[in-house]
Amino acid sequence: MGVLRNKMTFQSYYLVYFVLTIFARRSIWRYHLRIVNPYVKYSYDRMLFEMQQLAVFEQAEIISIGKSRFGREIPVFRLDNGEKKLLIVGTHHGREYISAAFIMRSVEDLVFDRVKPFVTREMLSEFSLYFIPMLNPDGAEIAIRGEDCSGFEKIASMKRVEEPLYTWKANGAGVDLNRHYPCLFEEKYSDILEPASEGFKGEMPGTEPEVMALMSLCEKEDFASSLTFHAKGEEIYWADSNSREVDMAAYPLAKRFAEESGYRLMPPSNVKSVYGAGFENWFRAHFHKPCILIELSPYIGGSKPHDMQFFDMLVWQYAKNMIPAYIELEMP
Template identity: 40%
Template sequence: MEGIEPRNRDVYNPVEEVNTPTFRPGESPELSEPLSNQAEKSAEQPDTDTQSAEDTITIPEKSHEPSETDGPPSDLSADNSPRVSKDTVPSPKEDSGESIGESGQTLPESFETKPPEPSESPGPTPPPPQSSEDDVNIVNPYVPYTYEQMKDESLKLAELYPDIITLDSIGSSAEGRELTLIKLGKGDKKIILCGSHHAREYISSSYLMKMVEEYSKAYSNSGYFGKYNVREILDKICIYVVPMVNPDGVNLVNKGLAAVNNKQAVEAMVMMRSSYREWKANINGVDLNRQYPAKWDEKYDEVGKPASESFKGAAPGTEPEIQAMMKLSRDNEFILAASFHTKGNVIYWADRGTVGLIPGVKDMTKKLAALTRYQNMPVSEDPSIYGAGYENWFRLEFLRPAFCIELTPYNNTDLPHDDKKFDSLVWKNAKYIGLFFADEALRRK
């Protein structure tokens, strides 16, 4: 993601910072570069904070929130060595302004204690005896996730849970990979969740896939996931999940240049970071969360041409992935939307352009923050920073709630996390988010 760099060191985990990307046989040699880059970054940004994320997932304090300094840096235009610039200046995106988050804020009544503990047993209804389905785990989020894995697991989930999962496609990526849509639920009402607009944030894809599996499993078994009555909720609503908006970029990150059709084109693009493990854009070098026709003209672009990140495109909506997301969103009356990114454990819930036009979002965000222990960010004030993201476009287009959720603790590197730590980095805090939004959506209408 963007815009929430060192300020989130309250959740900085030094163990994560030194994690070594997991490589597979046959991956290209570029993938070995990140470690040196990490060392360089550490030297540039010494950090004495030795707290671990495990210890510090609490309602964050105001002192850790972003400031107006998140705005576009004025000296970047003259600097053609973007890696240096990007390493020293926080990357802009959503920013600042007043905050709704307060240290020691009162938690809503139903969330006064820790989020409900695992799902399998605690509902009012005792769980049935173990069936063979209880032991089935199709989704494996503990490895660097790829398009092929997502496709394979989607098919298997649909096969195992045919009464609750339907697969569809919303179009194709720049390289022709299918943009998979998973419809989870039976209801007429709909919400949309999407992941991996940004390639290196692919853990948002494995997260959504894990969510689909666990909710389906709960639906088929006890009917409860934590305190949520999954069966009742999913009988009334359908959760549309686009787990991987940017499959070409994700595969570049996790399979290297060998996975790319037009290698020369990619090699010619500006590298804002040192390795393909840190690639963020789609395979055309366009940053997909700077592409939507919502204040696009005002959106800041520090590179201006195809690059591993930050290029907003020659015009809004040029990329096939964005066109597919826009069409899907226009063709369905989604009550709300959530787009998942990393890193930061924060919730962007409003921008200045629409905050007064979409009621009820502030309260919803407070409840979500209490449920996840994520920080609710201030209203994004500056279109040059917040403009052109999916959530911004959705708010502007439909005047309905849309959230940008940064999963995972910030860890002072742009490399992906160690996927083996998926449970503690992502799932522990985020497993109820889909049901939370479904439940909130049902309350709205």
């Protein structure tokens, strides 16, 4: 903000800020104004800015769980109200930044109490909700900005499975983060054996900073369950053959999500070489709790990210009730 000049003391500045914040909040509630803009390429900077706008409201705060390969903070938007903890994660893969926009739009609706009758203020008071919209900010920035991305020189010579940079899935080290968790890592098949835009699982599991940060958070906090959002496919993955003890707890959640969205409820994954080393598989096996992977949006356009101006048609009209339904079903 720079230096405060003249007679404007810190106290008076804070008072003005407080009054403007209250006015802005009431205006947003009254006129249904929007903070989150999911109709543009959803960049890291936009996400941070919109997080800060939402974090002025009670019980909301932004924390960092670590830094990416390129040194970007990995923020968590936390609604800290109650004892039961839930985790929602997006953008393991760079080009899937539409999942960050979806999570942020969902957060906004929760903050502004727009999710009735699914979730009321009284229900929210039972939970602490941890939202990580963009676990892989470097990958998202590469997919959005291409050669103009800060840190591009570090990935310029890496193998590209598909030439256009907008198809980039990996992090800044060329590791595909959802193939990198210490769960069936050795069994996980990959024909990509070097750092690349996608498909390379890494030399050793759980060594990339983004994955280490998420695993550390999960070890520290006693999450009851987790959701992880990807794109594309309109599919719900809720179980695998390595953690069948979780099925009874996970199935009601997955079934409800399918009913709310019309997405396809997939059978339990059985081929370890295909499903191994993902976050959802690690979380289920390590904590013996549900973790459901949801592929947002239809599988159209191949590896090219969706045109974000069609966000409502592609994602929101089908998936908008998923996170409210999740909270409703997890009520203590």
